[in-house]
Amino acid sequence: MEQDWSVQRVPAADGAEIVLHSVGSGPGIVVVHGGGVTIDIYRRLALRLADRFTVHLYNRRGRADAAARAEPYDGEQDVADLGSVLTATGVRNVIGHSGGGFVALRAAARDLPIDRLALYDAAIQVNGLFPLGWVPTARKAAQAGDIARALAITGGGLNTHSPASRLPLAVRTTLCRLFLRTPVGRTMGELLPTTLDESALIQRHDGQPEQWAGVTAEVLLACGGAGPSYYQPINEALAGVLPHARTLVVPRASHDALNRAPEHLVDALAGFFTAPATAPPTRS
Numbered sequence: 699m700e701q702d703w704s705v706q707r708v709p710a711a712d713g714a715e716i717v718l719h720s721v722g723s724g725p726g727i728v729v730v731h732g733g734g735v736t737i738d739i740y741r742r743l744a745l746r747l748a749d750r751f752t753v754h755l756y757n758r759r760g761r762a763d764a765a766a767r768a769e770p771y772d773g774e775q776d777v778a779d780l781g782s783v784l785t786a787t788g789v790r791n792v793i794g795h796s797g798g799g800f801v802a803l804r805a806a807a808r809d810l811p812i813d814r815l816a817l818y819d820a821a822i823q824v825n826g827l828f829p830l831g832w833v834p835t836a837r838k839a840a841q842a843g844d845i846a847r848a849l850a851i852t853g854g855g856l857n858t859h860s861p862a863s864r865l866p867l868a869v870r871t872t873l874c875r876l877f878l879r880t881p882v883g884r885t886m887g888e889l890l891p892t893t894l895d896e897s898a899l900i901q902r903h904d905g906q907p908e909q910w911a912g913v914t915a916e917v918l919l920a921c922g923g924a925g926p927s928y929y930q931p932i933n934e935a936l937a938g939v940l941p942h943a944r945t946l947v948v949p950r951a952s953h954d955a956l957n958r959a960p961e962h963l964v965d966a967l968a969g970f971f972t973a974p975a976t977a978p979p980t981r982s
Contacts, residue, residue, distance in 0.1 A: 701748045708756075708786040711778045714765035718783060719755045722748030726789030727971060729755050730780060732796030733821075733893040734886045735957075736762040740795075743959040750968055754787055758798070760892055771895040776801040781810045790814065791971050795956045797821045797896045800903075806913045813975075816918040816967055817933075818948075818956045819925060821897075823904040824935045827928050829855055830901040837894050845887045846874040852893065857953075859926045907935040917943040918970045920963075922951035942976060 701721045708716040719737060721744050729740055737755040744753035759775050760767035768775055780801060784790070790813040794802030799820025806812045821828060832855030839848035850870035854863040862870065877883035886893075903909075917940050921929035930947060937943045948955060948963050955963055 701745055708782055710765070710775075710782050712768075712775070716756050716765075716779055716782060717763045718787070720752060721745060722750070722752045724751045725791065725971065726752045726754060726787055727791045727793055728780070728783055728787065728789050729753060730776075730792060730794040730798035730802045731755070731758065732798050733896045734889045735882075736885060738762075739882070739954075739957040743956055743964070746959045746961075746964045747968060751791075751971065752789075754783065754789065756783060758801070761889060767892070771892075771899065773801065773804065773896070773899050777805045777808065777810075780805045784811055792816070793818070793956075793967065794820055796953070797893070797900070800896075800900050803910060803913065806915045806917075807910055809912075809914070812915045814918075814971055815913075815915045816920065816970055818920045818963075819922060819929050819953050820919070820932075821900050822910075822932055822936065823900050824907050824932050826904055827932050827935070828900065828904075829858060829928060830897055831855070833894060833897050833901065836890075837898075840890055840894060844871075845890055846878055847871045848890055848894075849874040849878070849887060852890065857926065858928070859924075907939045910936060911939040911941070913940050915942065916970075916976060918946060918967075919943055920946040920948055920966070922953060922955050923947045923949045925952045925955075 703719055703721045706718050708718050710716050731737055731740055737757050740755055744755055747753050757764035759765055790811055792802050792812050793816045795818050799817040800822055802815055806815050832851050836848045836851040854870060857863045878887045919933035919937055921933055933945045937945050951963055
C-alpha cells in the first residue's frame with residue numbers, strides 16, 4: 699500500500715523553519731540522519747515502519763531544505779532543532795544514525811524529552827575508540843579543492859573493515875572521482891566540509907563513557923555485524939554506564955543498513971519502540 703507523505707514547518711528556537719516530512723500512522727518516531735547525507739536515503743526506512751509508526755524526517759542545518767548552519771559549527775543548533783521537533787510533534791521516540799546518533803545522545807544527555815532512543819552505528823568518541831585521526835589530512839585536501847582525495851581519505855579512515863580502504867590512496871581517489879558523478883556522490887562531496895566539521899566536534903568530545911551516564915532514556919545501542927568493528931566496543935562501553943541500555947549486533951548489516959532497511963533490522967527497531975518499558979524514565 700502506497701503511503702502519503704505530509705510536510706509541515708516547525709519553528710526553530712532561532713526563528714528559522716525546520717521542514718518536517720512525515721509518513722505513517724501510530725506512535726511517533728523522529729529520525730536524526732547521519733553526516734554527509736540528506737533525509738532522502740532514509741525514506742525507505744520510514745516507509746517500512748509506516749504501517750506501525752508515524753515517522754518524521756527532517757534535514758539538519760545546511761542541507762537540502764534546511765536553513766543555513768551557524769558558523770563556527772558547535773552542534774548546538776542540531777540539539778536545539780531536535781528539541782523543537784520533539785516539542786512540536788509530542789514524539790518521545792528517536793532514531794539516530796552515525797553523526798545523527800551523536801546529536802541524539804547529546805540531546806538525551808541534556809534531558810530533552812526522549813523516552814526511547816535507538817542508535818545505529820552512532821559516531822560517539824569514547825576512550826579514543828572511534829577512528830578520527832584522518833580528519834586533519836582530509837580537511838587539508840578539501841581546503842585545497844581536491845574533494846575526491848578528501849573523500850577517499852574520509853572513506854578509508856572510517857571504513858576500516860573494507861578491503862577498499864587498503865588500496866593505495868591514488869586508486870581510492872580515482873574511484874571517488876567516479877563516485878562524485880553519481881547523485882549520492884555529489885551530495886556527499888558537497889556536504890564533505892560539513893562532515894569534517896562534525897567529525898572534528900565528535901573528536902573534541904572524546905572521554906570516558908561516564909560522561910553520558912546521566913542519560914535516563916531507554917537506549918538501544920545497535921551496530922552492524924558486517925560493518926566497522928569499532929562500533930561494538932563503543933556500544934559495550936556506553937552500555938556499561940547508561941542506566942537503561944542494551945546492545946544489539948545486527949547480522950549481515952553494514953553501516954548503511956539503516957537506509958537499506960532490511961526486514962530484520964526494521965523489526966528489531968519496531969520491537970524496541972513497542973516493548974513494555976523496563977523502568978519509567980526519570981527527569982530532573
